Amino acid sequence: QETSFVSNVMHDAVTCTEDEEIQTIANRIVTKSVNHIIVINADKKLRGIVTSWDITKAMAEGKNELSKFVTRRVITAKPEEPLETASRKMAKYNISALPVINRERKVLGIVTAEDVSRLLGK
Amino acid sequence: QETSFVSNVMHDAVTCTEDEEIQTIANRIVTKSVNHIIVINADKKLRGIVTSWDITKAMAEGKNELSKFVTRRVITAKPEEPLETASRKMAKYNISALPVINRERKVLGIVTAEDVSRLLGK
């Protein structure tokens, strides 16, 4: 069983900026058929993450201001990290995706539990 | 690398019935901290699935009748199925969970991409 790395399974992230409306982000989740949107600034640096779970929470609480639903303390991965490490982080924090960033916190992509599961099915 | 089966990683499903309101289901997704709710009838038989993605779609389209958002054609798994088969099904249909059912379509639990990913991290 060779070791896989995050760089072997990561893919392009669907992103948004902090000034976008929650309705626009909900539309992007639907049209791109993903559950995770990574929030970036103009330099593509990581600012947060918003998921379909957060949008569901906004609906349940009747709120609609994005800044109230963005998760700011983001668990991330590096491309050269073993995939096992990324899987352990997702299990530990009960999350299903990690933005992949470089040392300057620029977003390079995303790795999800679905990517890891797909590897098993190969 | 021993073979794992769905029964090794499946867990209890969070469920709802067809008469429940979308707001109630959104609350359950939040309080149970899950993305998938399995729709069952009084005999615990499978009737559909609703996810945080479906709730996001309801929000994006400004609709709020559950019957419009339940996915009826559900991809499922059996407990004795190899986990690799379940992973392949999730990858093929771009979904992240499979209700686990018996021959009478009674819901026994759920297996998710997160469960599969957690196995890699062990």
Ligand SMILES: C[S@@+](CC[C@H](N)C(=O)[O-])C[C@H]1O[C@@H](n2cnc3c(N)ncnc32)[C@H](O)[C@@H]1O
């Ligand atoms: C705790 S999980 C619970 C539901 C489910 N397990 C899932 O992964 O969506 C939902 C919360 O995790 C947050 N989240 C998702 N990915 C994250 C990450 N990489 N770092 C920090 N929080 C994250 C979301 O913003 C959301 O508020």
Ligand SMILES: C[S@@+](CC[C@H](N)C(=O)[O-])C[C@H]1O[C@@H](n2cnc3c(N)ncnc32)[C@H](O)[C@@H]1O
């Ligand atoms: C196609 S996925 C796309 C987003 C993301 N990949 C995910 O898994 O949520 C979203 C849709 O899949 C549906 N879905 C989820 N699990 C399913 C299953 N086991 N069988 C059929 N449809 C399912 C949901 O009801 C939702 O309408």
